[in-house]
Amino acid sequence: MAELEVSGLVLRFGGLTVLENVSLSVEPGELFALIGPNGAGKTSVFNCISGIYRPSQGRVRFRGRDITGLPPHAIARAGLARTFQHGELFRDMSVVDNLLTGRHARFTTGPLAEALFLPSVRRQELEHREAVERIIEFVELERYRHAPVGGLPFGIQKLAGFARALAMEPKFLLLDEPSAGLNRDEREDLARFLLRIKHELGLAMIWIEHDMQMVADLADRLQVLDYGRTIALGTPGEVLNDPAVINAYLGVAE
Numbered sequence: 007m008a009e010l011e012v013s014g015l016v017l018r019f020g021g022l023t024v025l026e027n028v029s030l031s032v033e034p035g036e037l038f039a040l041i042g043p044n045g046a047g048k049t050s051v052f053n054c055i056s057g058i059y060r061p062s063q064g065r066v067r068f069r070g071r072d073i074t075g076l077p078p079h080a081i082a083r084a085g086l087a088r089t090f091q092h093g094e095l096f097r098d099m100s101v102v103d104n105l106l107t108g109r110h111a112r113f114t115t116g117p118l119a120e121a122l123f124l125p126s127v128r129r130q131e132l133e134h135r136e137a138v139e140r141i142i143e144f145v146e147l148e149r150y151r152h153a154p155v156g157g158l159p160f161g162i163q164k165l166a167g168f169a170r171a172l173a174m175e176p177k178f179l180l181l182d183e184p185s186a187g188l189n190r191d192e193r194e195d196l197a198r199f200l201l202r203i204k205h206e207l208g209l210a211m212i213w214i215e216h217d218m219q220m221v222a223d224l225a226d227r228l229q230v231l232d233y234g235r236t237i238a239l240g241t242p243g244e245v246l247n248d249p250a251v252i253n254a255y256l257g258v259a260e
């Protein structure tokens with residue numbers, strides 16, 4: 007069974023059709039890239055999967071469960087975590103506290119237990135902190151753990167956004183252009199983390215990306231959107247030499 011299955015997505019805003027019958031299927035443990043020129047509809051696919059947009063037609067199934075139209079918090083709780091192009095972190099809070107809020111969004115105790123600060127709540131708080139420390143080590147952010155996120159270099163902020171998604175202990179990751187704005191060294195670090203997430207954590211991911219070299223090097227498969235339609239699907243070797251794909255990128259290729 008596919009880990010995530012999107013079938014026949016149609017998304018319209020007024021007279022504008024943003025997605026026209028988009029389907030995709032991601033296998034367990036797969037690093038699946040979603041590419042396409044600006045405005046092709048990639049982020050809209052993520053918004054439909056993560057519950058921010060409700061598709062006009064089509065279904066989203068996660069591990070066999072129909073999650074179409076559920077609110078974003080319910081989808082996050084089902085185990086789908088997402089990173090955003092622009093971090094979406096709390097700038098005045100430290101890296102640790104940002105990660106803790108990521109966990110609290112997913113694992114909550116009852117308000118009464120929290121108000122009374124019962125031993126179970128204290129124990130859970132300790133477990134949250136230990137889990138956050140493990141993730142900070144995983145993404146090698148130890149020396150920034152107590153720094154306010156807003157003052158950190160951009161590449162580190164992006165890693166912190168990544169770490170926050172991992173702090174939710176997701177079963178599946180949606181990565182929206184994680185390499186945007188990163189320099190060459192930071193991209194190499196990102197590539198390393200993607201491979202570690204895949205091999206050490208075994209997470210399946212959909213990865214929106216504009217850096218074709220990274221996609222060619224790392225993706226198991228990729229799907230290409232253009233004007234809200236799928237124009238190609240396959241391994242990097244198959245897709246990146248496809249004339250329809252080269253044509254879609256003409257004028258926007260780096």
Ligand SMILES: Nc1ncnc2c1ncn2[C@@H]1O[C@H](COP(=O)(O)OP(=O)(O)OP(=O)(O)O)[C@@H](O)[C@H]1O
Pocket residue numbers: 019022024042043044045046047048049050051
């Ligand atoms: N809420 C909305 N209202 C109206 N139009 C929208 C909305 N969201 C997206 N669109 C339109 O849908 C189209 C696809 O946008 P989307 O952001 O999904 O593309 P993308 O492939 O992610 O682009 P990029 O690579 O630039 O991030 C664009 O024409 C965009 O203007």
